[in-house]
Amino acid sequence: MIKMMLSRVWWSRLQAMTWKELLQLLRDPILLVFVIYAFTADIYNAASGVSFQLNNAALVLFDLDRSAASRELAGRFMPPEFKWLGGITHNEQGQALLDDGKAMAVLDIPPGFGAKLARGEQQSVQLQIDASNSVQGFLASVDATQIIARYGLEQMATRLGAESGGVAGAPPAIDNATRVWFNPNQNDAWFMGISELLNVVTLFSMLLPAAAMVREKERGTIEQLLVSPLSPLQIMMPKIIAMVAVILGGIALGLFGILIPVFSIPVVGSLLVFFAVSTLYVSTLAGIGILIATVTNNMAQAGMMVILILAPMMFLSGAWTPPEAMPVVMRLGMYVSPLYYYINASYGILMKGAGLMVLWPMLVGIIVIGMMVSTVTILKFKKQFG
Template sequence: MSHMTNGGLLSVAGLRRLRVMTQKELLQLFRDAALMVFFLYSFTGDIYMAASGVSMQLKNAAIATLDGDRSFASRELASRFQPPYFQPAGSVADARQAIRRLDDGDVMAVLDIPPRFQERLQRGEQVSVQLQVDTSNSVLGFLTSSYGAQIVGKYALEAAAQREGLGAAGGIAGPLVEADTRVWYNPNQNDAWFMGISELLTVVTLFSILLPAAAMVREKERGTIEQLMVTPLTSFQILFPKVVAMTLVILAGSAIALFGVLGPLFQLPMRGSLVSFFLITALYVFTTAGLGLLAATVARNLAQVGMLTVVILMPMLLLSGAWTPIEAMPPWMRGLAWISPLHYFLDAAYGILLKGVGMDLLWDSVLAMSVLGVVVFAAGMRRFSRQFG
């Protein structure tokens, strides 16, 4: 009985220490006005600008025309390049002017129609049309060339059908194959949904590393870490409250971003269970916070924490699959992507918010994050114990 009572008292005392230390961490964080302003801006203004100002689609790409034929057919083809994908930007007199406008960035593309274009079409001869594209931005350049090829290809089919007397629709008798495309989860292909969620996950990752590391280094700078080490607190009771406090703050910031920005301003559907989303977010913060604690054992001041955060954050973003598909990476990078916690968090977040999937499909991502979290946090606590033990 006495042993059970002492164990119960120790358990209660341990929980009380965790609660008090968590309150201390929250108070210290809220007293840092500059950090709180940065935190609030990141979960509001930064996410709003990412959702409203960044588009991965081709819109109003400026295109000039070098018309060497000046016929009805050449004008008809040039007129097909219209908004919302293209924006006509006048004509150029010769090839030198076309290259100069591309070099100056005045236009994204130049449509070069050769002489005798209409005449050769009417004779049924093969005629080539050149589309010169500025691909310094590879994504927009690829979209420009793809859309341009579709427009020219469609015009060529219509011209061939009219020459054969089949009419604009072709008038072909017999079975036809029709491609029926169905877009799932984001039927309007709204960039704001993808970019908003992506920026939210990036901000969560940033503060999951930065806040615990900054809290630990602040203890070093003020000399209070030595005072904590001579108290009855264990290494776990010193480190874990920092993670708990920062997790609560980041969850609050995520709620502000979802219910204050993405939901009301961009109509993000949030189809799945929000409880599952916040639980997985808490697990991800715990996983990533271990990296912050490891950085804190290396850094000596807040400036070094900031630099180490960038060093850790950038590979996580590039290996997550948010900007580059995992399948498009080299084999050795593909292997590294599977040890990036953000890769699993990305799948879970998009799956819950846009697809409405449940834990029955996300259990593997949750399991991977749990394993990574335990390993990384244990490594951080072990290094901390060696450094100050």
């Protein structure tokens, strides 16, 4: 009976403290607006404004041949990948446009291009590309190579047909049938929208618990809590529970308010599993946030610590750089980033419909990191406030 009464008291205190944390967040309008903005407008901007496809790359033509063949080749550089700025008469003009950033590429067709092709001679063209933006420069190079190679193959096939009097069979070819799974239209908004949602979750999972604890230090209320009948665990746990609830609400807002209705992102898997994995992940990072609060004394220090941890966590997540492309040391460091496991699990659930039988390695990774973080956080918290 006594144990039951003590248990009820313990849970009532936990409930009251959790409600107190939620009220404190509601009374902080700046932080509250920041949270709402991040889970709505920020996700919308990332999904609608970032593209990994080549689009409207400014191109100028330096045509020294002015033949039907050169015009046909130039005409194949079409929107939406390329945007023509016009022609130039001197090579220095193209160099100046590249230097000033007004053009991304200069297509240089040499004199005699069409005549040499008609005689069956090998011919080449030059494409100068501004690769200061390495991603866009690489995409421009790949697209231009495909356009020129296709044009060359068509010219060769036409000449072979003419030489044989048009009676020979078609030249051998490989039928390349490509099937794109999970994002068949290769819509960047699907990837960028989900990626930004996960990044925002990662940021606030550490920032909000750290801010809640540091606020107690700055206002001097932590001493009042320490002399109350509350245990250190009853002081720490409500902050984690309240902020986990707020972030799960933010995930629901971003998912059902922005990603699904605006960008038509398909949710193939179970939303229940997704929110369960998100709860586990947010709880893990909330422990890191409380740990940050134990070693900082104000919001500025806590914010800097969050950024210090967030930056390598994002770079080691595998979202921007494939793990196979990373150096061995960085690849090993990736396995201690909880965001790596969360990204794989989230994309697996939302876009691939993966279940727990497939996702269990990701869950084990989050759980192991969470247990380690929780152990260190509880020991540090009890040492400082116990």
